[in-house]
Amino acid sequence: MADPKKKEQNIIKNLSDHHSTVMETLRRRPVPSSSIQSRGKNDGQRKISQRKTSNLVEHHYNFDSQRNLLPGLPKQDQDLARDIHDFFNLIILVPIIALNVLNWNWDKLFKKPISKFGIPFVDSWTGLYFNEFFLTCMAYFVIDLLWxxxxxxxxxxxxxxxKHHVATILYLQIPYFVPSTRFLFGVLMSVEINTWCLIARRVFNKQGFPPWTINLPFLSMVSIRIKLISICFYITWISIRCLLYPYVLLVFYKMATAKGGNYLNEKERMALAIGVCLHAVFCYLNACWTIDxxxxxxxxxxSKEKIISSGL
Incomplete structure (x- = not known):
């Protein structure tokens, strides 16, 4: 009887080879003459369509020679340095996320998220494990930066x-020296859930299978895993990077104006101003990546609509 594990590996290899062939065919697909003519009529649109994508999008999605988005993810070749770094991130981010969870009173967070001063989240933050949380985060960013x-x-x-890690390390000094802002530390570090999903999306799908069209009858767990990670990635991207991060700018404003402006002392106001500047940069990057x-x-x-309408 054939070894089931070997059979599974052969199936994955065959699917991976087939996927690579399809991707290569799509990349080399000739451009219809009608498309070329339409491009010539509108140089402005052509320049926009050929603009360079941002690093984050470019590294985690498939593109053809015309910079059109292709189905699936980039196929990951063997790279020991990258793989070790990825697994380091996947491992170290788990205790960071767990410690963040432990620092919140979840009953208060869901029942009464707004404090009497009109500031969200602050009453739900317990900070029982702040030191452990802070030191783990600092260790992670310093080690990863040096790495x-x-x-x-x-x-x-x-x-x-x-650049990101240097800015983050500077940003992390604010909650350490200004305790009144520590709840925001917990709020913002929730983004590491999305970071974990982003890395896992690549690590657990090195073959580059399209997560939404994959159909593996003999490997249903592989299909479920890829889909689940992708779903979590998009949910956390939208909820944290697109919604929560910009909302924190409003929280900064509420802190500055709470109690007639007497909620914070001078030192805290200065720290808050620095925090707003750094946070605005992160919001800008998130917006750029999202728009791209x-x-x-x-x-x-x-592109799919044009192919269907032209009979290709």
Missing amino acids: VVIIPRSVKSPMVII LIYQKIRQWK
Whole structure:
């Protein structure tokens, strides 16, 4: 009797090879003459359609030579440095997320999220494990920063990661020295849930299978896993990066104006001002990545419509 595990590996290999062939065919697909003519009529649209995608979108999605979004994820070749770094992140982010969860009173958070001063989340933050949470986060960002500096090939955009981690390490000093802002530390670090999903989405789908069209009758758990991670990724991206992060800017404002402006002392106000500037940068990056992703998705849908209408 054939070994089930070996059979499973063969199925994955065959599917992966087939997927690679399809992707290569799509990349080499000739552009219809009608499309070329329509492009020539509108140079402005052509320039927009060929604009460079952001690093985050480019590294986690498939594109053809015309920078059109393709189904599935980029196929991951063997890369020990990248794989070790990815698994480090997947492991270390778990206790960070868990410690964040332990620092909240979830009954209050769901029943009465707004304090008497009109500030969201503050009364729900217990901070019982703040020191452990803070030290774990600092250790993670410092180690990861040094890792990328020493082994830059472990990530695709080392300078982006380095800048992000330096800004984050500076940002983390605010809740440490200004206790009244520690609840925001917990709120903002919830983004690591999305970071975990982003990395897991790549690590657990190295073959680059399209998560929404994959159909593996003999490997249903693989299909479920890929779909589940993708669903969690998009849910946390929208809820945290697109909604919660901009909302925190409003929380900053509420803190500054609460109690007639006497809620914070001078030191806290200065820290809050620095925090607003840094947080605005993170919101800007999230907005850029989101807009770029939506733009590419729209282009992909339009491309499909053109192919169907032309009979291709």
